[in-house]
Amino acid sequence: MSYFRKHYHEPGTAPGTLVQRSPATTSPLSMHLTDYTEEGVEELDLDAVQDCVRYLERGSKTWLQINGAVSPDTLRQLGDLFDLHDLALEDVLNAGQRPKIDSYENQLFVTAAFPMLNDGVLELVQISLFVGENYLICFCPLAQDPFDPIRKRIRQTNGRRFTSRGIDYLLYALLDYIVDSGFPVLESFGDDLEVLESELLAHPDRQTLAAIHRLKRELLLMRRILWPQREMIASAMRSEDHRIKPETLVYLRDCMDHSVQIIELLESFRDMATSMLDLYLSAISNRTNDTMRVLTIIATIFIPLTFIVGVYGMNFGNPDNPWAMPELYARYGYPLVWGAMIVITGGLVWYFRRRRWL
Amino acid sequence: MSYFRKHYHEPGTAPGTLVQRSPATTSPLSMHLTDYTEEGVEELDLDAVQDCVRYLERGSKTWLQINGAVSPDTLRQLGDLFDLHDLALEDVLNAGQRPKIDSYENQLFVTAAFPMLNDGVLELVQISLFVGENYLICFCPLAQDPFDPIRKRIRQTNGRRFTSRGIDYLLYALLDYIVDSGFPVLESFGDDLEVLESELLAHPDRQTLAAIHRLKRELLLMRRILWPQREMIASAMRSEDHRIKPETLVYLRDCMDHSVQIIELLESFRDMATSMLDLYLSAISNRTNDTMRVLTIIATIFIPLTFIVGVYGMNFGNPDNPWAMPELYARYGYPLVWGAMIVITGGLVWYFRRRRWL
Amino acid sequence: MSYFRKHYHEPGTAPGTLVQRSPATTSPLSMHLTDYTEEGVEELDLDAVQDCVRYLERGSKTWLQINGAVSPDTLRQLGDLFDLHDLALEDVLNAGQRPKIDSYENQLFVTAAFPMLNDGVLELVQISLFVGENYLICFCPLAQDPFDPIRKRIRQTNGRRFTSRGIDYLLYALLDYIVDSGFPVLESFGDDLEVLESELLAHPDRQTLAAIHRLKRELLLMRRILWPQREMIASAMRSEDHRIKPETLVYLRDCMDHSVQIIELLESFRDMATSMLDLYLSAISNRTNDTMRVLTIIATIFIPLTFIVGVYGMNFGNPDNPWAMPELYARYGYPLVWGAMIVITGGLVWYFRRRRWL
């Protein structure tokens, strides 16, 4: 996982320049069009950008979903067809934008961050949306379209809920989906925190530390991106753009609520992760203290004994005095001493293993 | 205690969808209606939602209290009867909402968090309130209705205080009750802090650390939920909704005051808990230092002595020289040395026990 | 010192309920009235609340000071007499309010926190003030009235300074006194910090740590209460209440200045206290390191020597070779070795005592 994930042009490049990105994201391009009116829903996969022209000219609402890596050429064609602003098109290519909403003359341009877990690793996929009078274009760099549930809702209700409202309701539905995708991610992070916490209180080790650090880093990344997302929704609500209709505001408010809740959860998770680092440090200090204590006790007990033993060299040995080290004259004295020493060593090793020191 | 406690729909679910929650909260449903006019108070337990219709049509004020787990069906019936907004109904089911106040056309929707201690563990129960022209519906997932004291006040004053004021006064009374319930919780946390502090300064151990961590976590959770509660009351005061009457503002201001005070207490408690973690770390360092010092002193004293003793092997022994280790030739020399060593060992063990090192 | 010091009603109690507090603060009640006009000052001790009626009816300014524990009955009488608001009266009884200013129809209600040191322990006494057209009622739970200097100023100038201005000037004088009482408290805390700092840099011990913790806690408490006090004065200045006259604003600005200065001092004191905890931790680490170093040096020097000595068992003893341990054959060899060992032990004990390790 890299710290710097922003695509940017060489400084000094003219604004609105469209350059082919490095082929890191080579998901194949696919275009899907969903056209709905009060009468019904029509869906088709597009081969060429121009195929959508005839849908635009009818009074219907048209949702053009473009998945995978878009080439600068395709973007330029789309730009000409829909009269999209150069700066906005540039932002579609340069992934890693802050979520934002920009009002241009002919369309609203929205970038949002779609949070998902990929093998447990957080990814924040940039979704770019153009909203015109009666069309919405949505760019998603993933090969797999995540917005199928929305499409299903359009189909199921035969488009009634969506057709009776403007294209901004579709924008809300997509944003709501993007925002709510944060909940399962946070739930997973919450589970991680609980696991780490119980590890910390039971037997913390080096892996625990690395795991806390990794989690903290992902929380930081997520917060950096989702904080402006909240602002983006807030400014969509405040915006006086005529393309966002007053009757959609109550839905955006709901979406805003969720966004704020996610931020607050993130903040408290970060606080807990920081607090866990302290806990880890305390646990290590505690353990150092424990080892010290054992060493101190054993050493302190034996040091004076060894001194006394040294004083006399234990030259008490005198075969005639039965009180003076008779062990020295016993036949198996020497092997017995070795036996005693082996038993003590084994006992200590067992004890250390049980205390997880060895 | 889990970190993530929010109920949420599968992302992409249509707004306002009501789905049966997992059966975790299976408190049985009970409905209680309190109807009051200037003339008197009427109370009854409802079996079916429809039973409250006739109370609504009179000019009286009606408080419908619904305790326990509500089924989506019941919610839908209530929604149709009172013309409640779908998004609000969804929030009633999806517990774990941030406290908020939403103005809909036909009603005000308020969610609040009711703090309580369950066996010493903090719980924040979501209370959902709908306020119409002359009715208030209050959802509480607990089996046991916590709002009996309010009902008693309505009864005692024969409803005069409540009837002479609008239904918003009942809203205030409930919110005030919810907010003030924070005080006993904080008082209990304050007591915990004091106990922990005295433990820390006397003889901190691993349990103390875990306890501070747990307390900090609960304070963090409580703050995350109660902070928006303060904002909710503030926006109720600022709101230009005609359902909140100017004469109720002075009461809401009082409630706001308490809410702010709780937040400030929470913040200072969190500061103290953080400071205690530092104190714990210092205490551990102190103890490590103490053990080190004892080891150092004893070892440092005996090391040169043992060296000297080693040098001479103590081969001074010479039966003819009364100054040269006469102990070696004493009859009970050897047992006496053993005796001395046992006494020393016992003394040290006793000393370590007294210092709580063993 | 307890963490939670707020008095509160049982949640669900009706607003404005006056209940006898627990008898913790049983300072006897005393009432003192100061009445002043351009002509002169009149002072008397009141036995009953009603005695002040005749002063109210004249055009004079009347200051009613009530010290000690007020009973709910007395409060209710005062409330009826002066038409005081129920919520305000409740706040007089429930000590531990945040400082605030509330505008009611017939009076301004102000609560302030009077900081004082009681045997070195911070106490924040709640002063409650009602300001009407030409009267001011001041409640102070202390037996001893702290506002004598103000009364003296009224008397000394024969009331001229006070009489030529409205009753709000008296309010200012009292608030100014309350705010300025923070300076000696902070001066004492500043002295404590200096003492602790020099202790820390010289020879920190466990008491130092506890003392820093205690100080930090008191600073935290003081800040929690005095921060809203600043806001209270600010909102008194901004208030459009006709009872605060424009010519008093220049004085309130001065009072505000002092309040801000106290907050800034508090904040920097807290910063220093936190920094001192770090310093303490460093000092402990330093000391551990020192002990370790001594142990390491002595042990490391003697370990190889002891090994060598062990190798030869020092069996060089050979009475015929004058170079081979002649000490063994000296008459007083053995006692001399004991002597040497006792001298070394004594020297080390003396050295450890001097370094304060023993």
Add this chain to the structure above:
Amino acid sequence: MSYFRKHYHEPGTAPGTLVQRSPATTSPLSMHLTDYTEEGVEELDLDAVQDCVRYLERGSKTWLQINGAVSPDTLRQLGDLFDLHDLALEDVLNAGQRPKIDSYENQLFVTAAFPMLNDGVLELVQISLFVGENYLICFCPLAQDPFDPIRKRIRQTNGRRFTSRGIDYLLYALLDYIVDSGFPVLESFGDDLEVLESELLAHPDRQTLAAIHRLKRELLLMRRILWPQREMIASAMRSEDHRIKPETLVYLRDCMDHSVQIIELLESFRDMATSMLDLYLSAISNRTNDTMRVLTIIATIFIPLTFIVGVYGMNFGNPDNPWAMPELYARYGYPLVWGAMIVITGGLVWYFRRRRWL
């Protein structure tokens, strides 16, 4: 790298005083003029300030780029020619200004900080810009002009993009270039962070600590300068100065976006760097604990053994008893013991080396 990098006049110097800076930055002066109209672009190197007069008088747009160290004399000549404000000229000489935008009567004065890495060390070069009706003067203390890409864009498009817009578009192009130069710097810092992180988790040493400290310091410096840069662009957007035309605002918004993104990256990098310091501390504590454990285990095992061995002085030796230390009487007993000891020493040294302790 020094902490204090601001050039300032002796306090008390009259405002607008131009004094020769110390010769630290002695890059030679060079002046380059780019003049463009709808018809075409003209470029030339200037020898004397006066040479640009005739370009100013035409209706064309003129960009005067001045690189290297400017003498007070040259500044004064420019000031007279273009009627530049004294305070602004002073700021050109006193490098280390906060980025800001000042509206003077005859020109807009902008200072910006151009971030670059010089052998891995962050430098923030002050760029000063004067924007008049149809001219822009840009001061850059570097010998090498960094703005060649912009000049190329003017040339390439034959100035069309630039000539069709006002001189404020050139200002935007330069600011955009300056802001975007932050991205490669941050990318490099991000790489450093990743390297440090993996070092920390693998085998942290003293160099790692110094490197984290250095990085944190550079991030702090960069943040201190780039934070006001964001404000500067924001106030350029809000400014009602007629020299910034509404059609440029959409471009400045883009530039603002980048600026905010850089700040947010910086903040999260700083958070990570701080968190890494904690990680380092934990790693050290961990390692201390490890060494302690090994010492404890080995010492604790051998201490009782050595005691036992001492007790018997191992005087079992008795040539007649084959069970009593027959090794003592073996011919090569002594050299074999030495051999065993050398093998043990070698083994331990090898073990310590492998654990990187030696």
Add this chain to the structure above:
Amino acid sequence: MSYFRKHYHEPGTAPGTLVQRSPATTSPLSMHLTDYTEEGVEELDLDAVQDCVRYLERGSKTWLQINGAVSPDTLRQLGDLFDLHDLALEDVLNAGQRPKIDSYENQLFVTAAFPMLNDGVLELVQISLFVGENYLICFCPLAQDPFDPIRKRIRQTNGRRFTSRGIDYLLYALLDYIVDSGFPVLESFGDDLEVLESELLAHPDRQTLAAIHRLKRELLLMRRILWPQREMIASAMRSEDHRIKPETLVYLRDCMDHSVQIIELLESFRDMATSMLDLYLSAISNRTNDTMRVLTIIATIFIPLTFIVGVYGMNFGNPDNPWAMPELYARYGYPLVWGAMIVITGGLVWYFRRRRWL
């Protein structure tokens, strides 16, 4: 250096009371008057306050500089002469005010903090300024007037720059001087930080810790005072007082810029000082770890060797076996062993000294 440096009246003292301060600052009083018109500059030392009356009555601008300790009597005379407000006069005496600007009817009252280093110790001298229609009175408690450079500028330009502008330009010149005096102080602190940093990375000791603490403390103090100074200048700029003329605003903006820059430097210095404390802690931990490692290695190597040696008591000695400890029978065996031990001790002492452990 004391933590609490505010002079304050006994709480309850009437506002505007002037009391002789304790004689801590007994710099002798001196008064200097600078009077300037378009025609010329006149300067004289005043003996009595009344001597300045005739300058006030002319249309000229008059700057009255009062250095040293002012007695309450002198202040009262000045107050009567210039009609200065009581509260302002009190603030002149009670040093340690927050920088502020107060608009009174007849004059503007400004207090500012003049930062200077006295033997390396930060001092923040309170400068009090009264600005009337055509006079400025400046109080400075230092014996030595710091504002000579300003006076020189008035003289040099023969007062033209100053006379063509109002008295507010003199106010600006003084404030600018006061603010800019922060730069050399910060430069010195920056140097201190660099020295401390290189000490920390090379060989940190107890003095380093105390020095960081002292620096942090001074930075904290400076920030506490200079933060309101920034606000003071900002409110001078916003102020609608007619005594501050619009043409002076551009200069005040410059002064504000410097003030903000100083605050930002202070903040980043504080951040670095805090980070250095962490660095110190890491360095100490590192060192503890190092000592531990050496002890562990040496002890661990010798412990088993000593055990083996103990087992055999090294009773191999057998004069007949040339392989069995022939050293015991060599003539100079014993002195040679002593020699070896002395060499080892010397070597270790030398090694410890080189590593700075001894």
